[in-house]
Amino acid sequence: MHDMPADIDFDRIPRSALRGLLARMPKAELHIHIEGSLEPELIFALAERNGVTLPYAGVEALRAAYAFTDLQSFLDIYYAGASVLLQEQDFYDMAWAYFEKAAQDHVVHAELFFDPQTHTARGVSVGTVIQGLSRACTDAQQRLGVSASLILCFLRHLSEDDALSTLEDALPWRDHFIGVGLDSSERGHPPSKFARVFARCGELGLHRVAHAGEEGPPAYVEEALDLLHVERIDHGVRSIESPALMQRLARERVPLTVCPLSNVKLCVVPDLTAHPLPQLLTAGLAVTINSDDPAYFGGYLNDNFLALFAAQPQWGAREAYELARNSLAASFAPPQQRAVWQAALEAEFQRALPSA
Numbered sequence: 001m002h003d004m005p006a007d008i009d010f011d012r013i014p015r016s017a018l019r020g021l022l023a024r025m026p027k028a029e030l031h032i033h034i035e036g037s038l039e040p041e042l043i044f045a046l047a048e049r050n051g052v053t054l055p056y057a058g059v060e061a062l063r064a065a066y067a068f069t070d071l072q073s074f075l076d077i078y079y080a081g082a083s084v085l086l087q088e089q090d091f092y093d094m095a096w097a098y099f100e101k102a103a104q105d106h107v108v109h110a111e112l113f114f115d116p117q118t119h120t121a122r123g124v125s126v127g128t129v130i131q132g133l134s135r136a137c138t139d140a141q142q143r144l145g146v147s148a149s150l151i152l153c154f155l156r157h158l159s160e161d162d163a164l165s166t167l168e169d170a171l172p173w174r175d176h177f178i179g180v181g182l183d184s185s186e187r188g189h190p191p192s193k194f195a196r197v198f199a200r201c202g203e204l205g206l207h208r209v210a211h212a213g214e215e216g217p218p219a220y221v222e223e224a225l226d227l228l229h230v231e232r233i234d235h236g237v238r239s240i241e242s243p244a245l246m247q248r249l250a251r252e253r254v255p256l257t258v259c260p261l262s263n264v265k266l267c268v269v270p271d272l273t274a275h276p277l278p279q280l281l282t283a284g285l286a287v288t289i290n291s292d293d294p295a296y297f298g299g300y301l302n303d304n305f306l307a308l309f310a311a312q313p314q315w316g317a318r319e320a321y322e323l324a325r326n327s328l329a330a331s332f333a334p335p336q337q338r339a340v341w342q343a344a345l346e347a348e349f350q351r352a353l354p355s356a
């Protein structure tokens, strides 16, 4: 347990308060692909608005296709769903729908991944994508009180040269994103493939994160740290296979943005009772809980918390606090802002204590 507040007696918080606490506690979401928040209803509404024909008869037929066997089987459908996004307003509407869900889940800060190459390949400009998303981020702060930033992700199944030119195309909007990430098909596309573009991003002062150890081996996590100099690892669950890596991640307190429901849906783990997150937390890693692609994996952030806690009956308020605290601490928000959220988190737990 790292830096637990001495003045909160977690053992006195009744179990009956846990569900409410999980829902209400202020938290950050650090691993959400905004294209993965596109619900079937919005996919069909945008398809109609833009005159796009989808290879599915309707919402129910599309939802019925969400039976994934691995990451690639999901990505094929996820990229097809994103094909309805054409205008700046489409990107705004997608992000706004997510922010409304996030506000309900008491997400105080969200760092949104977006995949420009998925859109530029269809003739949509990077500016259209970023301006729509960025306007939604501004409105999320003003109208919902949700702080939000953007992280531009490179698709790792494409070449590094493609990533480099995507970065250059995005630079006129440099002030609208805080960092870069690496996503898409992990197997056969190691972090080392992107060392040059990540070095350039470091020179530009961008934060760096990467998906690693979702389907790929622990060596990919090490490469992401050593060659891409990332500040967080997205997923990282296969680190559990390497004791040396586990020790390093704990020692360096490298945040892992873990996505429990995603891991079940993509068959990374058989079910939530077999999920390694509890072991990662116990080993002292800076674990956080996230939704990844909530429209496809059966739940937003609080659904992930509730499902994981249901599978861990021995967990209580202490674990809830630790996971929320980790999410705030691992965010790229300014330290003063994180301190305000941290104080609100502690106050929420104080309120859950029975009066003496």
Ligand SMILES: Nc1ncnc2[nH]cnc12
Binding pocket: 033, 036, 071, 078, 183, 184, 185, 186, 211, 214, 262, 292, 293
């Ligand atoms: N879980 C995931 N892994 C890799 N790339 C993704 N893109 C969207 N979701 C992803």
Ligand SMILES: [Zn+2]
Binding pocket: 031, 033, 183, 211, 234, 292
């Ligand atoms: Zn992801």
